[in-house]
Amino acid sequence: MTSIPDAKAPAGEVVLEAIGLTKHFPVRRKLRDLFSNRKDVVHAVDDVNLTLHRGKVVALVGESGSGKSTIARLLAQLYPRTGGDIRLHDESTRVRGGAAFRRYCSRVQMIFQDPFASLNPTHTIRYHLTRALKIHGNAGRTAADLDVALTELLERVQLTPPERYLDKFPHELSGGQRQRVAIARALGARPEALLADEPVSMLDVSIRLGVLNLLRDLRDRLNLAILYITHDIASARYFADQTMVMYAGRMVEGGDSETVTQSPAHPYTKLLIHSAPDPDRLTGISEAEGEDAGNGEPPSLIHPPTGCRFHPRCPVAMERCRTDLPVPLEIGDAPGHWAACWLYDREEVSQ
Amino acid sequence: ACGDSPNANKDASNSKGADFLSIGMPNGTVSENNNPFVGTSAGASLGYRWTIYEPLGMWNNVKPADPAKPWLASDIKWAADYKALDVTIRDNATWSDGQKLTAEDVAYTFNLIKSNEALNIFAIPFDQITVDGSKVKITFKTSQFTTWHKIISQIPIVPKHLWEKISDPATDPIKTPVGSGPYTLKTFSQQGIVLERRESGYWQDKPAIKELRYTSYTDNNAQTTALATGQSEWSFVFIPSYQQTFVAKDPEHFKVWAPGVLGIHGLYINTTQKPFDDPALRRAMNKVVNRADIFNQAEASYFHPELKSVTGLPEGAGDAFITEAYKGQTLAVDVDGAKKILTDAGYKLEGTTLKDKAGKPVTIKLSDPAPWSDYQTTLEIIKSNLAEIGIAATVEKPNQNVWDQNVQKGDFGAVMRWTNGGSTPFDIYQTVMDGDLLKPIGTAAQQGNFGRFKSPEATAALKAYANATSDADRTTALAAIQKVFVEQAPMLPVGSDNVGGAYSTKNWVGWPSDSDPYAPMQPTQSGALDVIMHLKPASS
Amino acid sequence: MTIPTSSIEQVIPGQGSMAQPESGKPAKAKRQRFRFVTNKKAATGLIMLSIYVLFAIIGPWIAPYEPDARSNDLIQSPSGAHWLGTTHLGQDVFSQLLVGTRSVMFVGFVAGIVATVLSVIIGVTAGYLGGKTDEGLSALSNVFLVIPALPLIIIITSTLESAEDWLIALVIGLTSWSWNARVLRAQTLSLRRRDFVDAARATGEKTWRVIVFELMPNLTAVIASGFVGTVIFAVLSEITLAFIGVTSSTTWNWGTILFWAQGQQALAQEAWWWFIPAGLAIALLGTALSLINFGIDEFVSPRLRSVGKTKIKTVDGRTVRMRIGFTPVLSNSPAPHTQASPTPVVRKEVTQ
Amino acid sequence: MSKPVLEIRNLNVEYGLGDQAVRAVRDVNLTLHRGEVLGLAGESGSGKSTLAYGMTRLLPPPGVITGGQVLYHPEQGEAYDVLGLSDRDLRAFRWAETAIVFQGAMNSLNPVHKISTQLTDVLRAHRPEMSEAACNDRAREMLKLVGIAADRMDAYPHQLSGGMRQRVMIGMALILQPQVVIMDEPTTALDVVMQRQILSQLIELRERLGFSVVFITHDLSLLVEFSNRIAIMYGGRIVEEAPAAAIYRDSLHPYSKGLLGSFPALRGPRRELTGIPGSPPDLKGMPSGCSFHPRCPKAFDPCSGNIPVLGRPDTPDGPTRSVACWLHPTEQPVG
């Protein structure tokens, strides 16, 4: 039977863990590679460690193309991984389909960025949810059981009254409602972990909040472990317990959300937070001019920079950054706050 | 500027009184090959090979029993048993390159065929070929009574001095043909072949036509259209409703002449299939086939002249060969007679269904390839004819390849098909009844007897006819053959082949006709040369 | 053969740069699917087609004569007794036309179905699975694309012992799926990038279920348009085969009529009634099917819909045309459209 | 306040004709002043883009302008109505006076032409007297202005990154030194770092060249930071218009308040987020009265009956702003 998240396991227990997770996408080979025997890959995700706890939200922020979605898909086992390990309840898992995959995805479910694209336009809401229930054996035995389960699901995502939505097609719903359906579908599997890949970025400003609040509510009520992926660092602060920052396929900083957003340590996080629109900073008072303006291009992931991947853009880059790959270093201002930056190397600091 | 263009003098070609004759055939595209021995060559397919290369004599298909008209040979003499031939070569013939044509050339030609299986398309069993001055003597291993006309009139004589140098005479395209005929090849193109009159050195008076233009049209329709528009002045093609589609376009000049020859078309019945192994049934069927309808509706009232004689021999060409017993006996639709034969033989006509002796309904599958529309129409007519005596016929249209194979292997009910033709009725009857050609069902019978007709008498009589040394023997043998043919009806004769043509008298007159059938009128026959020699300008 | 005109196909070139589906607007859902009947072109096409289908079904019963039956009215022009005249054997052309409809429709639809099924299996599978499977299947369809279909059909047909209608349909179907497969593959490739496919997988759906229940419903328009295109091609092929006399079929179809008419040089005999109607029947059937295809196209891509009204009257009576880049201005008076309401009498005290 | 460059008066835009018509922009009055950045915000479908394209007559069919005026005040001379220009004059007016930068630069650049061609295209159409070399020089100059090396002149759009393309578009917009630049969500496709770079650059250019900007986005916090004045749209109408700071600190319309309450703040204390209940209106079946009233927490009697008029509120800063809400009785209609 599927595990129903209940009080059996204590909150805070590790549900899903990624250790040294790595994903390289092969690049289509070029003519000269045929002779040079070299294989180019996109280093989409490199050596990422991540832990999802029951009843906690971990936010993953980073610029476009930094590998956030890839991590989510790896965790959902939609891509085979290149290296590293994914541990579900401390058990290494590697599934490629079949019953094992089903068993896995009944525990780990994913929500996609675009609710307009993640629901099949040709099926009703009922179909979507019924499939989710049936596949994971949560549909019950009779049609009545199924109805009960469907109603329960829709109520859980605050789509009430459920009958009004069941026989609608996705295009008949608003964006927020669709995203709720997508969440309901994920819940249909009764998962322990929810991977939410930018769940609100395609939604209208006024309805984003509702969906985020729903997720938070689910975390509290169902004790779910949630990975919240976003590029909006402000929403991470608002919504997540922990925030991790990614840059070019690597984690550069992590810690509890308030600390990371209020006192960022890594130069990239600083840049990110500095760049976020700030209503308090009024027109023309762009004091930050010159701090980082020119080198705005994100690096190539096929031939990523050596050492610290941020060093070409980093205003405080040191010689060492060019050659040595920084390791996660404790910052010390708050427990669990770390950054992968040589600036925080004790020796460096002491110099 | 383009004075040296081969087309330079062509632009005014149609305006002034023509000095050329346009000949067409519906044979599809041709490729440049003038090898007179190769049936696939343009020369053979369009017939112009006979205006370049000449035979020893001219045999007139329309009067097959007549002796050959001397041509390159001034004298042709067959031994009584037709196993030896003596020919005297005329001494004033020259090749178009100026060399003299001699008996050596003739002997060389026959030797070439003898030694080259691929060229011996008539499978003639040559024995000895000897030259004696202007005389050539050829002996054969078997009697050539039934094939003499092929040897005389269908083997083109080629120049030894040129052909000796050709490494493979069977595959050489002979791009620049040199022959003894009145024309030489001027230009060759996909659309047309032009032959030019030899202005000197021809052994007869030179023909009136200066230029012969041959065109190969893609199909009957194109050829008919060309005839109707006057683009083509002479052709051999099936023209549906020829009166309306061709003659009516210019009734004064557009003519069709279609004399029958000793080669027929008929319904071959598979005599191994029950109940069609019963001669009575076949005879009854023979009595209901409406040949007049077929002639008028399927053959456009001219193309396959209606067969009248019960012996299956055409009027005119066949007259000389009808035995006493059947003289005057004609094929006529006689449904009652047919029914009587059937009831006498134990069949029952129940309503519209004929039941055989075993009580099973009699059904038959008629088949012919779809593109042969005259046969198709014929089958449709036969189908409704057979319905009158309760035989349910279906018409099938297998494609040509499948049909061919089925016919040869004996896998058919009944098919419309042709017979071989020749100077005697032998070829017709042989194709239908020769036991020597009989093959078991499933094995391809390539030469004939597709209906698997088993008749020792017929086989013996055919052999006797071919090898007879006297006319009396031949008459007896022929009578025996015809008796089997009429009484057993292995094949229901329908129409005869014709060697006619459609032509225009607008520019040229002097064509053969019923009143003066001096030669066959098909542009691909060797006799076409004789026709060309007869043509005179219409204006003068 | 002509290049199918479906725009869906044209939108997809060999490489994917332009193969994006209509982004943003999700494809119309099931309930709307039947709405395409309301499209004028599609409706016209469907009505015409249903007349043909009707004749295909009842043709042999309502035909006034047996199509084979000979009579003594040879080559008669149209009359009360023979609406479309007679052939050289006195057969009734109208009856032949009626009876022939069935074979034409049968071959068209069976071939269409065979080709469509094949193209779906091959195209969608290749597009969805990708990798080696894709390369293999793509190569296969490319080979079939390269071999000229009509000559191939002629050759294969001539190897057949007896070319019955269903065999011909099968041959045509088996040789004409490749173009559709290519189109479907391209469409599938772009669909596969859509999240709902991954979402279905993440839910735990099996591969075949993803293909059949998630992808295929979204491809219906493409599949339908491919089907209609193949039907046109199959009908033309069958008729061509019959016309040049390669088929052995004993049943009547319009090609057979044309074959006989041409064999007897109907036009040269001035028997236009023998030759013209069959060709018109083909052309109209083709038109009906093309219209349906336009309907599907416009349904899939609403932009193609011919704009209802393209000319509009401005307030001052001029007529302007709607066109891209110059939005028509109906009136440029600065007066507001909604009249300002009078200030409400009651004013609620608000505490903020 | 400086002189106006563009005055929109009662602009009405509809999609389609007759009963099926969607009134996407309704009686919009808006004034753009010389040298200012006017922000236009509102949720998706509120008619922001329609307004922007409508005032330049660039709406594709079935869009029609059913009424209103767009007065353009050239630097010298009389003001004239853009909507009344002939095709020829309109072509000459376009880009020379108003330029547009769209959301996705990849889509606004023709993928098959080099960017140099696309830059000089404009010059060739508007300055036929310019020589080839001069055109190229000017194009190069513009690229330099937006921070792109001149050697990328011959690149094709796909060879540039998203940020570079958007810069090219901005450069192209400024090539004729127009008075007005309309930007419809110019940075939503870019990430925040790039967004800030481009916007800072734009503001800097505006200070140098003195053009006015209409800046459309739904990201209010961005607008507050970058624009002088902000107009908020809802259901095809402008519901509030005020200086940026005023909107941020003290918005009058409940919808504006709701919008501002939907953004989590990155800095400062963690605010309570309220959001807006309900879902955006359907333009075909617009509620009667104030179209926001079904979602409005403060709706009262008149809201459902009458459409409020945009007018000066009776607040201390009233003269600088306007709002359309029955909560704030207006002194005089604007326009």
Add this chain to the structure above:
Amino acid sequence: MKYLLQRIAFYLFTAWAAITLNFFIPRMVPGDPVQALITKYQGQLSSQAIDSLYVLFGLDKDKSVWEEYVDYWSQLLHGDLGLSFTFFPTPVSEIISTSLPWTLLLVGITTIISFFLGTGLGVLAGWRRGSWADGLLPVTTFLSSVPYFWLGIIAIYLLTGPDSFFPSSGGFDNGLVPAWDQYFIPNALKHSLLPALTILISSVSGWILSMRNMMVTVASEDYITVAHAKGLSDRRVAMSYAARNALLPNVSGFALSLGFIVGGTLLVEIVFSYPGIGFQLFQALGAQDYPLMQGVFLIITISVLVANLIADVAYLLLDPRTRKEG
């Protein structure tokens, strides 16, 4: 470059597969060329000729299909397509080389004209929606559904005759010899008019429609709006912006249609007795002339592939996005 190389590898594979298919399929046809020849002459050729014909065609030797296949390839690699049966002993290559130019000239040029004409009209119809050009569409739909052999036959009946300008058949007048001179060229042109017209009428509408649809699709792209906003002239927007982009998808369609030239217009050549390769193929089919069939198929295959290659290159030139240098 990589792209081209990939394409070439693909072409080689396709060519191999198609040629192999071409080799085997004709051999499945029952019967043999000698029988076909005898049948073709229906009594004109007596059946005694059969034996000599087998010898002549070299069919008397027994060979396994595999041996033939190997032989076929070794011949092919030497550029030898074998000898035709129907035109024995003419080499297939010679037959093809005399008939191919006709097809290429007639059908090729017509296809190209049709493409350009159709594309041009399509641009008009798509750009000026609602104008007269849109009214053209129903008519062209009907015309494109007309079987062109039928149209051709009617055209022959109506337009040709003893005094007509149009000849009813053939590629040029009998008596002329193909040459580049002032007699032959006009004559050949005159002969090609009717067939060309037939093809044009029934093929042009496909292009009109697809181009129109692409124009309509492209016209709503942002860059078109930008082009308008830039104040460019209508012509420039229509041609350089809209049509230029709308053309791209049609290029590959055009390549495919070039490939269909030979196979697709077989009937036009038959109906008009045009001395092209389609007609040769038709004849070869009837006569079981497999060397010729294979030769023609080879030509068709190669021409399709070459057309596709050209389209690929054209695409490469027309669409800079496919030119991925880095």
